[in-house]
Amino acid sequence: MSKVRTRFAPSPTGFLHIGGARTAFFSFLYAKKLGGEMILRIEDTDKERSEKKYEEDILSGLDWLQIGYSEIFRQSERADRHSSLLKKLIDENKAYLSKGERGERKEVIRLRNNGGEVVFNDLIRGEIKTDVRDLGDFVVAKSLEEPVFHFANVADDGDMKISHIIRGEDHISNTPRQILISEALGFARPQYAHIPLILAPDKSKLSKRHGAVSVIQYKKMGYLPEAMINYLAFLGWNPGDDREILSLKELIEEFSLEKIHKGGAVFNVEKLNWVNKQYINRLSENEYLKIAEDYVPEKYKNNAPDYSPSLKKLLLFYKTSIVKFEGLKELFDSGELRWFFGLNEKDITSEKIVWKNDENKATKRHLKEIVFRLKNLEDFSSENVKAEIQPLADERGRASVLHPMRFSLSGRDRSPDPFSMAGLLGKEETIKRLNRAIKLLS
RNA sequence: GGCCCUAUCGUCUAGCCUGGUCUAGGACGCCAGGUUCUCAUCCUGGAAACCCGGGUUCAAAUCCCGGUAGGGUCACCA
Numbered sequence: 001m002s003k004v005r006t007r008f009a010p011s012p013t014g015f016l017h018i019g020g021a022r023t024a025f026f027s028f029l030y031a032k033k034l035g036g037e038m039i040l041r042i043e044d045t046d047k048e049r050s051e052k053k054y055e056e057d058i059l060s061g062l063d064w065l066q067i068g069y070s071e072i073f074r075q076s077e078r079a080d081r082h083s084s085l086l087k088k089l090i091d092e093n094k095a096y097l098s099k100g101e102r103g104e105r106k107e108v109i110r111l112r113n114n115g116g117e118v119v120f121n122d123l124i125r126g127e128i129k130t131d132v133r134d135l136g137d138f139v140v141a142k143s144l145e146e147p148v149f150h151f152a153n154v155a156d157d158g159d160m161k162i163s164h165i166i167r168g169e170d171h172i173s174n175t176p177r178q179i180l181i182s183e184a185l186g187f188a189r190p191q192y193a194h195i196p197l198i199l200a201p202d203k204s205k206l207s208k209r210h211g212a213v214s215v216i217q218y219k220k221m222g223y224l225p226e227a228m229i230n231y232l233a234f235l236g237w238n239p240g241d242d243r244e245i246l247s248l249k250e251l252i253e254e255f256s257l258e259k260i261h262k263g264g265a266v267f268n269v270e271k272l273n274w275v276n277k278q279y280i281n282r283l284s285e286n287e288y289l290k291i292a293e294d295y296v297p298e299k300y301k302n303n304a305p306d307y308s309p310s311l312k313k314l315l316l317f318y319k320t321s322i323v324k325f326e327g328l329k330e331l332f333d334s335g336e337l338r339w340f341f342g343l344n345e346k347d348i349t350s351e352k353i354v355w356k357n358d359e360n361k362a363t364k365r366h367l368k369e370i371v372f373r374l375k376n377l378e379d380f381s382s383e384n385v386k387a388e389i390q391p392l393a394d395e396r397g398r399a400s401v402l403h404p405m406r407f408s409l410s411g412r413d414r415s416p417d418p419f420s421m422a423g424l425l426g427k428e429e430t431i432k433r434l435n436r437a438i439k440l441l442s
Numbered sequence: 443g444g445c446c447c448u449a450u451c452g453u454c455u456a457g458c459c460u461g462g463u464c465u466a467g468g469a470c471g472c473c474a475g476g477u478u479c480u481c482a483u484c485c486u487g488g489a490a491a492c493c494c495g496g497g498u499u500c501a502a503a504u505c506c507c508g509g510u511a512g513g514g515u516c517a518c519c520a
Contacts, residue, residue: 173515271470402479414481
C-alpha cells in the first residue's frame with residue numbers, strides 16, 4: 001500500500017474557524033496514525049475574495065494548534081499547470097469550449113459528461129451513488145487561465161498524490177463531479193471521507209454570528225491549544241471508552257475514521273471550558289505563570305503593592321478557579337482583586353466585620369487574639385497562618401473568628417479564605433488591617 | 443422543491459454491525475447534600491434520552507419498511 005498523504009485545502013476567503021480547524025486536525029491525525037503526512041494547500045484562485053490576512057490567520061491557527069504539515073502549496077502558483085491540463089483535456093476532446101448561454105458572459109470550458117452513475121465508497125458513510133446525468137456538461141473553467149474550484153482542486157490532489165481526502169460533508173455532493181474530472185485527467189481515485197459538520201446551539205451551521213470567528217480568538221481568550229484539539233477531536237469522534245482527556249500522542253494512537261460519527265455535533269463552550277480547566281490544572285507553576293502574566297492588565301503589571309511578596313503568588317492562587325486565562329483579566333477588571341491591590345477602607349464597617357449576632361466586644365477580642373498569635377510568626381506562609389489560627393477558630397467558633405478576620409482583610413462578602421489572603425498580603429499588611437478593624441470596633 | 447446525509451439524556455456520546463447481560467453506561471451543564479467563615483475548588487447523590495408508526499422475532503435502542511424532523515447541496519464561490 002502506498003504512502004498515506006492527506007491534505008487540508010482551505011481557501012483564504014475567511015478565518016480558520018472551528019470547523020476548518022477540526023477538519024485539518026482529523027486530516028492530520030489520520031496521516032500521523034498511518035505514518036503518512038499531511039500537506040497544506042491554500043486555494044487562492046478566487047482573486048476577489050482571497051486575502052492575505054486570512055491566509056495568515058489560517059497559518060497561525062494551525063501553528064497554534066500544533067497541526068503540522070510537510071509541505072505548503074499555493075494554488076495560484078500552479079496556474080500554468082492548470083492551463084496545460086485544461087489544454088490537454090480539450091485536445092483529447094474530453095472538454096470543449098462552449099459559447100456562453102443565456103446571456104452568460106463569455107466562452108467557458110465544459111467537461112464532456114456521458115452521464116450514468118458515479119459510485120464511490122465513503123470511508124465514513126459507506127457507498128454513495130449519484131446519478132450524474134443532470135449535471136450535464138458542467139463548467140470546469142472560465143477560461144484556460146481561470147479554472148473553477150472543482151478543476152483546480154482535483155488537478156492538485158492528483159498531482160500531489162493525495163491518497164485520502166478528508167473534508168466536511170458539505171463537499172459530499174461535489175464528489176461525483178470531481179470524480180468525473182479526476183477520471184478525465186487520468187488520475188488514480190483517492191479515498192474519500194466526509195466528516196460531519198459542527199453545529200451551533202440551534203443546530204444550524206456554525207457561523208460568525210455564533211461567536212468567535214477565528215480559532216485565534218480562542219487563543220486570545222486563553223484556551224490552551226492542547227485543550228482545544230482535545231475538545232475538537234471529541235466532536236464527532238471518541239476513543240470508544242470513558243476517557244475524555246487525551247494528549248496529542250494518545251489521540252494519534254486512538255484515532256480511526258471508522259469511529260467518526262455521521263451526524264453533526266453541537267459546539268458546546270461549557271464543555272470546552274471544562275476540558276480547558278483540566279489542562280490548566282495540569283500545568284506546572286512555571287508553565288502557568290508564563291501564560292498567566294500576559295493576562296494581567298497593564299496597570300497592574302509591576303505595580304504590585306509594597307507589601308506583596310510577588311504578583312506571581314497571587315496568580316498562582318487563582319490557578320484552580322479559572323476556566324480560561326481571560327478569567328484572570330476579568331478578576332482584575334471586576335475589582336475582585338481589590339483586597340490585594342488597594343483596599344477601600346470605606347468597605348469595612350463594624351457591622352460587617354462582626355459575624356451574625358456576635359457582639360462587637362467578643363469579635364474584638366478574637367481579632368486581638370489573632371494579632372497576638374501572628375505577631376511573632378516567623379515564616380508568614382498561608383500554611384503557618386492557618387496552623388496558628390485554626391485551633392483558635394475551632395475553640396471559639398469558626399465563623400465568629402474567621403469571618404471577622406476574612407472581612408478585615410478583604411472588605412468583601414465573598415473572598416478567598418483568610419489564611420491565603422494573609423499569606424499573600426504578608427505579615428505587616430495583615431496585622432495593619434487587623435488592627436484597623438479592631439479600632440473600628442472600639 | 444430535486445438529490446444526498448443524519449436521528450440515544452439540554453449538549454458531547456457508549457451501546458447498534460455480531461438482537462437477550464440496557465430497569466440504556468460515561469462526561470459537560472443543572473439540582474441536592476457533604477467539606478467550609480464566604481465564594482470557588484473538591485467529594486457524594488439525583489433528575490434527565492432510545493423521534494413516531496408498522497413489521498420480523500420467544501425477545502429490538504439494536505434488523506426491515508414507512509413516516510416525521512433536522513442538516514447538506516443544487517454557481518462561470520471555494
